[in-house]
Amino acid sequence: MECKRIQRGCSLTELKEKIIETSLTLFDQHGFHGVSVNEIVKACGTSKGGFYHHFSSKDELLFVIHDYFISYVLIKAQEAISESTHPTEKMQKIIQSFVKVFDLYKPHISVFYQESIYLKPPYVEAIKKKRQTYKEIIFSVIKEGIDKGVFRSELPVEITGMSILGMVNWSYKWYKRDGGKTIDEIGDIYVDLVLNALLIDKQKEAEITQPFLLKNQVVVD
Amino acid sequence: MECKRIQRGCSLTELKEKIIETSLTLFDQHGFHGVSVNEIVKACGTSKGGFYHHFSSKDELLFVIHDYFISYVLIKAQEAISESTHPTEKMQKIIQSFVKVFDLYKPHISVFYQESIYLKPPYVEAIKKKRQTYKEIIFSVIKEGIDKGVFRSELPVEITGMSILGMVNWSYKWYKRDGGKTIDEIGDIYVDLVLNALLIDKQKEAEITQPFLLKNQVVVD
DNA sequence: CTATTGAGACCGACTAGTTGGTCTGTACAA
DNA sequence: TTGTACAGACCAACTAGTCGGTCTCAATAG
Numbered sequence: 001m002e003c004k005r006i007q008r009g010c011s012l013t014e015l016k017e018k019i020i021e022t023s024l025t026l027f028d029q030h031g032f033h034g035v036s037v038n039e040i041v042k043a044c045g046t047s048k049g050g051f052y053h054h055f056s057s058k059d060e061l062l063f064v065i066h067d068y069f070i071s072y073v074l075i076k077a078q079e080a081i082s083e084s085t086h087p088t089e090k091m092q093k094i095i096q097s098f099v100k101v102f103d104l105y106k107p108h109i110s111v112f113y114q115e116s117i118y119l120k121p122p123y124v125e126a127i128k129k130k131r132q133t134y135k136e137i138i139f140s141v142i143k144e145g146i147d148k149g150v151f152r153s154e155l156p157v158e159i160t161g162m163s164i165l166g167m168v169n170w171s172y173k174w175y176k177r178d179g180g181k182t183i184d185e186i187g188d189i190y191v192d193l194v195l196n197a198l199l200i201d202k203q204k205e206a207e208i209t210q211p212f213l214l215k216n217q218v219v220v221d
Numbered sequence: 222m223e224c225k226r227i228q229r230g231c232s233l234t235e236l237k238e239k240i241i242e243t244s245l246t247l248f249d250q251h252g253f254h255g256v257s258v259n260e261i262v263k264a265c266g267t268s269k270g271g272f273y274h275h276f277s278s279k280d281e282l283l284f285v286i287h288d289y290f291i292s293y294v295l296i297k298a299q300e301a302i303s304e305s306t307h308p309t310e311k312m313q314k315i316i317q318s319f320v321k322v323f324d325l326y327k328p329h330i331s332v333f334y335q336e337s338i339y340l341k342p343p344y345v346e347a348i349k350k351k352r353q354t355y356k357e358i359i360f361s362v363i364k365e366g367i368d369k370g371v372f373r374s375e376l377p378v379e380i381t382g383m384s385i386l387g388m389v390n391w392s393y394k395w396y397k398r399d400g401g402k403t404i405d406e407i408g409d410i411y412v413d414l415v416l417n418a419l420l421i422d423k424q425k426e427a428e429i430t431q432p433f434l435l436k437n438q439v440v441v442d
Numbered sequence: 443c444t445a446t447t448g449a450g451a452c453c454g455a456c457t458a459g460t461t462g463g464t465c466t467g468t469a470c471a472a
Numbered sequence: 473t474t475g476t477a478c479a480g481a482c483c484a485a486c487t488a489g490t491c492g493g494t495c496t497c498a499a500t501a502g
Contacts, residue, residue, distance in 0.1 A: 013451075031338050033254030037488060048489080049453045058488065113394075114335065117252050152417075159402065159410050166391025167384045174383055181380065189380050196373075197418040234477080258462060268479045269463080275477095279462065 016054040018044050023061060028107035032062060032115040063123035069108040070130045073101060077137050087145035092191045098168055099187035102175055109172045138165060151198045164194055237275040239265050244282060249328035253283060253336040284344035290329040291351045294322060298358045308366035313412050319389055320408035323396055330393045359386060372419040385415055
């Protein structure tokens with residue numbers, strides 16, 4: 001179960017790990033302010049002392065969760081674009097890699113997008129910086145696609161990028177693992193929608209046979 | 222300033238109105254749990270008594286804000302589809318009408334998407350029902366488009382619908398009134414992206430001259 | 443091999459402050 | 473007089489965070 005996840009530093013004790021995992025689930029269900037430190041430690045079978053031995057504050061715990069997640073996503077995105085040369089393929093890989101994260105890190109994502117307003121100033125800047133980096137990866141792929149004559153040049157880079165981000169990110173509001181479709185299927189649909197929206201028609205004709213565009217398969221719900 | 226907004230029942234006293242508007246701004250900035258009732262009443266220049274005269278609880282205030290917003294959006298969407306016959310036009314109208322709400326109800330939207338997890342059981346069902354109705358409006362337009370041979374039949378209705386919703390909804394995370402583009406311009410881009418993603422190519426050829434698709438204008442940021 | 447030490451991991455009663463909510467009182471209009 | 477609209481002191485419950493203390497165990501000393 002843990003094997004597919006990113007390797008944490010082995011310096012993390014079991015309790016610290018458990019506090020993070022437990023509070024992640026609780027925050028996901030009730031929100032950061034809907035869960036008290038007492039509830040966290042009770043759910044962990046530990047104590048206030050145990051908690052504050054590992055975290056200087058409840059806010060730091062929130063930061064650790066945020067940082068852990070965004071760092072992971074960032075690495076995955078960088079991997080995705082580095083192992084491809086063609087902008088279309090890069091876009092496809094980014095979307096598919098991000099969408100995969102939903103299976104592994106659903107609570108992380110919910111907390112990340114839901115509770116980030118509660119991050120205290122010293123922490124919020126660090127997270128913002130990484131989020132911006134992530135955005136710029138998306139933007140750069142779109143820009144590259146336009147420059148290479150693959151994507152439609154009339155599209156504004158930033159807003160198109162935010163549209164894609166929004167489409168994918170919003171999944172955290174509704175995706176359930178036991179829903180009708182697997183996360184990979186959903187990813188394929190996203191890729192299909194995005195590429196149909198971005199590619200210039202000639203390119204689309206040429207690439208329609210590639211696997212990232214949905215065939216005329218009947219996809220029932 | 223208020224004139225463009227929906228007419229509230231005139232039974233609302235000035236204080237109740239003021240509490241709603243003030244807390245909306247505060248919730249938007251600091252989150253529902255980041256603002257205490259004391260802070261609300263202080264910002265309003267009123268008192269605990271004043272507050273609890275109009276609201277039975279802080280939770281009810283949150284519900285009122287939610288219900289007010291979703292009801293408005295629902296009406297707008299129903300207007301949008303009823304005044305059009307063609308699915309393409311319906312989709313266009315829905316997106317444009319929703320996007321317009323961002324200018325008028327930015328704090329409502331932020332609170333709606335950010336704090337809804339804190340709605341208590343008696344309230345949360347009522348809101349969920351209306352949200353579902355909204356989703357089904359979108360779904361029905363997509364379904365109609367597919368049935369009429371306008372939208373690509375290989376697209377799954379629900380996920381495509383959630384993609385569109387996500388794309389548009391996500392705006393609340395980044396849209397600023399004084400940004401580079403007006404909300405109407407952003408709406409046009411959304412319409413362009415969505416229709417390019419949904420329309421079958423023949424339709425696209427035929428309708429490319431229509432105003433809802435971006436011309437080869439250079440849109441700089 | 444045993445004894446001593448000391449540092450990290452953890453416990454839980456405690457505190458100071460804040461929270462949502464109540465209750466009595468008041469001003470005023472009908 | 474009666475009801476509505478508000479004021480603000482008050483309260484019980486809960487909050488994040490503290491702090492003195494205990495336990496474990498590895499490193500060192502004898």
